[in-house]
Amino acid sequence: MHATACRIYALAVDLRSVDELENALREVDYLPDRGLATALFLATALEKPVLLEGEAGVGKTEAAKALSRARGARLIRLQCYEGLDVAHAVYEWNYTRQLLHIRAAQEGTVSEQELFGQDFLIRRPLLEAIDADDPVVLLVDEIDRADEEFEAFLLEVLSDFQITIPELGTIRARRRPVVVLTSNRTRELHDALKRRCLFHWIDHPSLEREVEIVKLKVPGVAERLALEAAAFVRELRASDLEKPPGVAETIDWAQALTVLGRQGIDDEVVETTLGSLLKVREDVVALREGRLAALVADAVAVASS
């Protein structure tokens, strides 16, 4: 992050109640339900990490991004994956520069202290977040993908908010970052980590809220289309699919239908645009062969009631 940006961000917005946070999130185009707003508020107020779990596509990652925008804080994101280690999550030494430096200097004149100083340090997300002077939202995305060794390490960092680099010493957080962890539950997280965190399960949004989201994210969407699209996606989630569509899919789909100049949905247009909602071939086939027409009819009926 640039120095100028840091200065601007240093004026973090102080949000003193759940209502204030909810409004601030709305202002940055994110519509949380009350539970999520409470969870994000508590994460800030209690300075505790919050773990967000929920089906794919309910907006876990988006929530952290919105929180950073709403608070005027810098977002630092650590995307987890199998094999993620300290070198990619915390810090690494710039080996190329170190080697060049040793070679360029006269023999015997390079001290270890010089070689392992700030100049040769590559700062990765966790160090960046702990060692920040400006307000920060740290997003640890898909923690369930990282392996258990890393989880244990993260637990340590989140307990003390400090990082030890053998060559440099211990770096303590001067102001604690707001920490948001997300998990898709591909595996059960360790209890110790869960105990350290606030926990919030995000459900798919209610029909009303999803309509609201569509109208916010798809400019020019017809009122009836927004309602019918949301209702249809809701029907899909209730039926038996391998990969039920998330909110992002609803938005994409409503966007596509709007571009096509649609005011509402019918069998034909659903049939041709199904690909933007369902990402698994089996689901598309099962639906085409089966209940598609019935689901469309149901959705239209729900929307008009």
Added chain:
Amino acid sequence: MTQTGDALLADLVGFGRLLRAGGAEVGPGRVADAVRGLEAVGLRDDRDVYFTLRQTLVSHREELELFDRAFASWMRGVGAARLEEQDVKVLASASTRRSGGDEGREGEERQGETSTRGASIVEVLRQKDFALLDEGELEEVARLLSEVGRVRPRRTSRRLRPSARGQRLDVRRLVRRSLRSGGELVELPTRTRKVVPRKLVVLCDVSGSMAPYARALLLFLHATAQAGRVEAFAFGTRLHRLTSDLAARNPDAALAQVSQHVVDWGSGTRIGASLKQFNDEYGRQALSRGAVVVIASDGWERGDPELLGREMARLSRAAYSVVWINPLKGTPGYEPLAQGMRAALPFVDRFLPGHNLDSLEGLAGVLAGIERRHAA
């Protein structure tokens, strides 16, 4: 809400106790967080009180239902009488989580006695069908099983560790060492991939036709779970996740917990429907992806064999390897004639018996060396 605010704070400890009685893990630190949380959000809005307590006290999705009941019951009681004992009982029985603790140590005394019985008896036990074991023999088998279960399938991790014969340069060490030689690269330290246990998912049929084998298989599962992370499920007409039940150290305590939760112990079998439930709920969370999946069942399907075939196909697509153990296969001349078994077999990589200790040892050997897509 405001009038009841003080009572609410005062009674929060009681609420924590109520949740614990239901089987949720609520440490003292969590109640302190709940108090701080309520102070921060205020008590004006019931929704905020609800979510604050939920987010601070509960850390598993499976506990949310329990929480909702406890919360409703507690709200009724705030400012008035204490919770009725009845509520606690309802909660306790509704719980799907373990309550911890190692009860039931009665079996231990017999162990010393049985170990003096001599090797020949052990030999006989190895071959004896689980269905024919008496109580004492079963205990001996349990002891032997705890050794067998320790073997796990393995895979190479993406993590690296220093190794003399690795393929990747360990640049960090390289820089450190070259410092001594003024930047000359004298030796090239390397790193290699670690080998770690592969995910193991076990689905155990506990329906009526499997009853004689279920207990031995669950003991096997318990032993396996002690050796590392195993995701274990029992099924009959429906699927039950056993992972947390098997965490107890004592096999008998673990079995007691399992039998409490598996309500359809000894009822009919719907393998296809149970697998579907597994694929829907856990497969979607990628629990089975890259895992060795072991199914223990005799293949007597009461439901639709076609559904079973379909769900087996789904499972085998996600899994690294599918092993089916069938106690009937131990019978000389056994042919997989059961419709369910026939529907499932095309998607099974290894088809093994599991009727005695010997065959479970065979299973352990197979698991240790398993590779993808063996012929059945």
